[in-house]
Amino acid sequence: MKPASATIRDVARHAAVSVASVSRALNGHSNVHPDTRARVLASAKSLGYVPHAGARSLSLARSHAIGVVLPDLHGEFFSEIVRGMDREAGAHGYHLLLSNMHADAELAAQAMRSMRGRVDGLIVMAPQIDATGLDEALPAGIPTMLINSPDSTGRGAMRVDNRAGIDAIVRHLLASGRRALVHVAGPAGNIDARERREGFLAAMARHAPGQPSRVIEGNFREEAGERAVATLLDEGEAVDGIVAANDMMALGALQALREAGLDVPDAVAVTGFDDVPLARYMGLTTVRVHLADMGARAVARLIDALEHPSDRPGGDTEWLTPTLVVRTTTTERTDP
Amino acid sequence: MKPASATIRDVARHAAVSVASVSRALNGHSNVHPDTRARVLASAKSLGYVPHAGARSLSLARSHAIGVVLPDLHGEFFSEIVRGMDREAGAHGYHLLLSNMHADAELAAQAMRSMRGRVDGLIVMAPQIDATGLDEALPAGIPTMLINSPDSTGRGAMRVDNRAGIDAIVRHLLASGRRALVHVAGPAGNIDARERREGFLAAMARHAPGQPSRVIEGNFREEAGERAVATLLDEGEAVDGIVAANDMMALGALQALREAGLDVPDAVAVTGFDDVPLARYMGLTTVRVHLADMGARAVARLIDALEHPSDRPGGDTEWLTPTLVVRTTTTERTDP
DNA sequence: CTGAAAGCGCTTACAG
DNA sequence: CTGAAAGCGCTTACAG
Numbered sequence: 001m002k003p004a005s006a007t008i009r010d011v012a013r014h015a016a017v018s019v020a021s022v023s024r025a026l027n028g029h030s031n032v033h034p035d036t037r038a039r040v041l042a043s044a045k046s047l048g049y050v051p052h053a054g055a056r057s058l059s060l061a062r063s064h065a066i067g068v069v070l071p072d073l074h075g076e077f078f079s080e081i082v083r084g085m086d087r088e089a090g091a092h093g094y095h096l097l098l099s100n101m102h103a104d105a106e107l108a109a110q111a112m113r114s115m116r117g118r119v120d121g122l123i124v125m126a127p128q129i130d131a132t133g134l135d136e137a138l139p140a141g142i143p144t145m146l147i148n149s150p151d152s153t154g155r156g157a158m159r160v161d162n163r164a165g166i167d168a169i170v171r172h173l174l175a176s177g178r179r180a181l182v183h184v185a186g187p188a189g190n191i192d193a194r195e196r197r198e199g200f201l202a203a204m205a206r207h208a209p210g211q212p213s214r215v216i217e218g219n220f221r222e223e224a225g226e227r228a229v230a231t232l233l234d235e236g237e238a239v240d241g242i243v244a245a246n247d248m249m250a251l252g253a254l255q256a257l258r259e260a261g262l263d264v265p266d267a268v269a270v271t272g273f274d275d276v277p278l279a280r281y282m283g284l285t286t287v288r289v290h291l292a293d294m295g296a297r298a299v300a301r302l303i304d305a306l307e308h309p310s311d312r313p314g315g316d317t318e319w320l321t322p323t324l325v326v327r328t329t330t331t332e333r334t335d336p
Numbered sequence: 337m338k339p340a341s342a343t344i345r346d347v348a349r350h351a352a353v354s355v356a357s358v359s360r361a362l363n364g365h366s367n368v369h370p371d372t373r374a375r376v377l378a379s380a381k382s383l384g385y386v387p388h389a390g391a392r393s394l395s396l397a398r399s400h401a402i403g404v405v406l407p408d409l410h411g412e413f414f415s416e417i418v419r420g421m422d423r424e425a426g427a428h429g430y431h432l433l434l435s436n437m438h439a440d441a442e443l444a445a446q447a448m449r450s451m452r453g454r455v456d457g458l459i460v461m462a463p464q465i466d467a468t469g470l471d472e473a474l475p476a477g478i479p480t481m482l483i484n485s486p487d488s489t490g491r492g493a494m495r496v497d498n499r500a501g502i503d504a505i506v507r508h509l510l511a512s513g514r515r516a517l518v519h520v521a522g523p524a525g526n527i528d529a530r531e532r533r534e535g536f537l538a539a540m541a542r543h544a545p546g547q548p549s550r551v552i553e554g555n556f557r558e559e560a561g562e563r564a565v566a567t568l569l570d571e572g573e574a575v576d577g578i579v580a581a582n583d584m585m586a587l588g589a590l591q592a593l594r595e596a597g598l599d600v601p602d603a604v605a606v607t608g609f610d611d612v613p614l615a616r617y618m619g620l621t622t623v624r625v626h627l628a629d630m631g632a633r634a635v636a637r638l639i640d641a642l643e644h645p646s647d648r649p650g651g652d653t654e655w656l657t658p659t660l661v662v663r664t665t666t667t668e669r670t671d672p
Numbered sequence: 673c674t675g676a677a678a679g680c681g682c683t684t685a686c687a688g
Numbered sequence: 689c690t691g692a693a694a695g696c697g698c699t700t701a702c703a704g
Contacts, residue, residue: 008681021689033689036690052682079409117386353674354675388697390698391696
């Protein structure tokens with residue numbers, strides 16, 4: 001038998017006061033006689049009373065919970081973002097309600113709807129849904145912050161400046177003497193993948209107008225990096241730099257190159273995107289997106305909007321510029 | 337102006353029925369006239385009605401949410417566990433309510449209490465709290481599953497068999513010809529750290545009675561592995577195997593050894609514990625704990641207990657035996 | 673098959 | 689300073 005948790009009525013009875021007084025005493029209102037407060041506190045303690053958060057939020061129309069809807073992210077990417085969010089949320093007395101988003105837009109919409117009435121606001125990361133799909137899926141009437149998602153009118157957003165990141169990478173490779181660069185792209189339909197691809201093409205056109213530039217399709221996963229190298233090797237094309245759309249594909253490419261007996265960076269330089277912790281271990285040159293900060297910042301902005309609803313529409317997009325991290329996969333060749 | 341979300345009363349009015357009928361129609365009860373149901377569905381749709389989960393759970397005394405209280409875990413460890421939990425929870429229509437647990441037992445207790453009334457059950461991982469502290473912190477009257485935590489009477493638990501894991505590691509090292517092993521331990525007060533340390537001593541006593549065995553204090557973090565190697569080097573003691581209490585310290589040791597010009601595994605073998613994804617990349621021999629499975633299993637058992645409360649006390653402890661994963665940091669020496 | 677009513681556990685004007 | 693009452697948005701016996 002679980003000893004059915006004490007309710008506010010039990011405390012009221014035990015302290016011989018009304019539930020209203022219990023509520024006021026426990027919530028620290030000033031209009032409570034010190035004696036009453038003491039009695040209530042004692043009763044609550046002796047009964048092991050813990051307020052029922054659900055009832056409280058129904059009454060207050062405030063749950064102090066934030067819904068987080070993320071795609072099925074891999075490893076460190078996921079944990080870094082969630083860690084940042086959790087820290088910020090916890091610091092403000094909020095909880096995080098998690099929901100993995102399935103690729104299917106319909107299921108995603110349902111996941112978001114199922115959060116109504118249990119969260120005060122929503123943080124959504126939907127890089128793989130198009131703008132109209134996202135607009136339809138997002139529940140109306142609940143403050144929402146978008147992370148790396150297509151623009152949705154009137155909602156706050158956090159975005160990584162993918163173009164700037166790739167531009168920095170390309171300039172770095174060109175400066176180190178690389179000429180034949182190929183981009184291993186992320187999955188079709190993913191907004192980050194698209195911007196990185198476009199960024200690559202734009203950077204090449206701008207900084208190395210005469211040079212060849214090529215794109216091989218990928219999917220953000222390690223095997224895609226390996227496959228890209230296999231393709232390149234098959235074709236026997238001259239390549240001295242691989243610009244992967246994310247770290248995992250870069251790592252896959254790295255491994256495939258080494259297995260093929262090609263020296264990195266002497267024969268081919270390799271770069272990633274994200275700077276997951278693994279990148280540091282593998283000496284991968286990449287571009288750093290501070291994921292934890294991005295998550296924390298999204299939460300901070302959302303909470304701000306929740307607690308000062310009047311301030312302003314709040315539909316700004318905040319851009320995070322990734323920073324270049326040069327490591328050993330792109331250092332100057334030993335025999336130029 | 338957010339268009340204050342429609343409530344069940346709005347739908348009732350719009351469909352010209354009672355709220356009771358709306359509730360029944362929307363919840364698929366059989367005792368509703370088809371015409372009524374159709375009208376309700378149409379009204380709900382046209383008003384964009386989404387039930388208020390908070391009100392629903394107050395009424396049903398069921399939130400379909402599971403509270404998850406974890407210590408501030410690093411990287412992949414965290415994401416793997418949460419991923420496993422989220423998958424399993426999602427499959428059963430449950431949400432996860434996250435709360436990072438601060439080391440402080442008092443704050444931890446508060447974090448757990450703050451979940452009352454918003455979750456149906458709790459999953460707690462508290463390797464760093466002692467048994468009585470945990471018992472005091474755990475809220476009564478809410479089904480709880482413990483992961484890698486001290487025993488708490490009557491609650492279900494999932495535990496990693498740390499002793500078996502270390503035993504497998506030690507046997508493997510001895511079999512590969514190592515003799516002078518040192519254990520780099522985890523933080524004091526952590527139950528996994530303690531069991532791994534004890535397991536190391538026990539395994540040495542059993543399998544290599546005459547051999548030296550030593551323990552250096554650590555804290556599960558990378559630097560601790562580096563420091564341990566520095567200590568060993570300073571003392572000039574003969575060591576040919578380092579058994580770290582987790583992967584991160586093993587990685588730190590690896591790096592320090594290499595920087596000191598010592599070949600791994602020729603001069604010194606190194607092993608970890610956990611098998612985080614990084615371990616594979618670094619070729620680290622370790623012992624694999626399937627974190628995602630552990631998380632999923634904990635959720636599955638909790639949900640089972642929630643939905644079939646009668647079945648049995650449910651206070652069993654389920655042990656997961658980690659499996660040895662041999663990689664390059666322990667291969668046979670080239671010059672024996 | 674349907675509706676009026678009570679209830680889930682809180683909070684907060686309102687009246688004393 | 690205090691209590692009775694209404695209300696938050698639902699669900700579900702209960703009576704038709």
